[in-house]
Amino acid sequence: MIAITVCGVLCGLGLFFVIRPGVLSSKAKLLHEQFEQGMVWLVRRSQERHRADLAVVGHQASEMVMKKLTSLFVGVLAGFGLDMFFYLTGVSISKLIGVVILVSAGVMGFFLPDSRVRVQATRRRQDFLHAFSSYLDLTNVLLAGGAGTETALIAAADAGDGWSFAEIREALTRARSARRSPWVELGNLGDAYNIPELAEVAGSVQLAGEHGARIRLSLSARADSLRNRHMGEIEAQAQAATERMGIPMVLLFIAFIALIGYPAVHLVLGSF
Numbered sequence: 597m598i599a600i601t602v603c604g605v606l607c608g609l610g611l612f613f614v615i616r617p618g619v620l621s622s623k624a625k626l627l628h629e630q631f632e633q634g635m636v637w638l639v640r641r642s643q644e645r646h647r648a649d650l651a652v653v654g655h656q657a658s659e660m661v662m663k664k665l666t667s668l669f670v671g672v673l674a675g676f677g678l679d680m681f682f683y684l685t686g687v688s689i690s691k692l693i694g695v696v697i698l699v700s701a702g703v704m705g706f707f708l709p710d711s712r713v714r715v716q717a718t719r720r721r722q723d724f725l726h727a728f729s730s731y732l733d734l735t736n737v738l739l740a741g742g743a744g745t746e747t748a749l750i751a752a753a754d755a756g757d758g759w760s761f762a763e764i765r766e767a768l769t770r771a772r773s774a775r776r777s778p779w780v781e782l783g784n785l786g787d788a789y790n791i792p793e794l795a796e797v798a799g800s801v802q803l804a805g806e807h808g809a810r811i812r813l814s815l816s817a818r819a820d821s822l823r824n825r826h827m828g829e830i831e832a833q834a835q836a837a838t839e840r841m842g843i844p845m846v847l848l849f850i851a852f853i854a855l856i857g858y859p860a861v862h863l864v865l866g867s868f
Contacts, residue, residue: 635661638661638664639657639658639661640657642657642660642661642664643657645710646660646710646713646714648717648788648789648790649713649714649716649717649790650713650717651788651789652716652717652720652721652724652789652790653713653716653717653720655713660709660710660713663709664706664707664709664710665706667705667706667708667709668702668705668706669705670705671701671702671703671704671705671706671708672698672701672702672705674701674705675697675698675699675700675701675702676698678697678701679694679697679698682694720759721789721790721791722826722829723759723760724759724760724763724789724791724794725791725793725794725822725825725826726760726826727756727758727760727761728760728764728793728794728797728822729819729822729823729826730756731752731753731756731760731761731764732797732815732816732818732819732822733819734751734752734755734756735748735749735752735815736812736815736816736819738751738752739811739812739815740812745778745811746778749768749778750768753765753768763785764782764785767781767782767784767785768781768782777802779798779799779801779802780798780802782794782797782798783795783798783799783802786798793822793825796818797815797818797822800814800818801814801815801818
């Protein structure tokens with residue numbers, strides 16, 4: 597009876613749209629416009645929230661939105677598959693729990709790309725600071741050898757490879773093209789990538805001046821500070837990893853104690 601009713605409704609809708617094709621086209625156009633507006637809003641929102649992170653990892657906001665929508669679809673399918681698994685295995689769950697599982701899977705899938713971009717950006721910022729401390733050491737050595745400030749900055753940037761040194765070389769190239777101080781461009785790079793240490797170094801060097809021994813002392817102090825901070829972060833991560841490694845050992849010890857004590861507890865409870 598239900599199948600006949602559904603078929604009748606579908607046939608009626610099909611006949612209505614054949615007689616009035618303009619209704620379907622207008623509705624489709626309206627839905628298309630609303631979808632475009634929603635996509636534009638999502639792209640703008642992602643650009644505002646993750647501007648620095650997207651710039652660091654080299655992704656576009658539109659790419660992130662597409663990943664979010666794809667992940668949302670996969671999450672909904674996973675939640676639906678979990679509900680079907682419970683149904684096929686005979687596990688009784690309420691409709692509310694099924695809806696909660698479906699919605700939770702979709703929400704997790706939608707926000708998963710945000711977490712991935714944030715983690716990738718944090719890792720890239722750490723790599724950049726490590727390379728930048730080496731860059732400051734190279735610049736300080738060249739300045740101590742008698743090279744000029746601009747010459748030392750360019751030569752030190754050319755001495756390294758990788759993403760960090762490529763970004764530094766591009767910043768120096770923009771500074772030469774715009775006839776600005778290289779430290780100003782490096783400070784702008786730190787602001788764009790949300791690396792406050794880079795902006796602090798550029799500002800302190802500008803205050804120290806462009807010539808003389810003060811700039812060498814400032815670069816040496818900043819390089820030591822960045823290196824010590826990086827070593828502190830590495831030690832903190834190692835300590836956290838060591839603490840996490842102790843959790844499985846504690847669980848194994850608890851399981852071992854439970855395994856040994858189970859026969860005695862079973863005998864004591866069975867005697868009552």
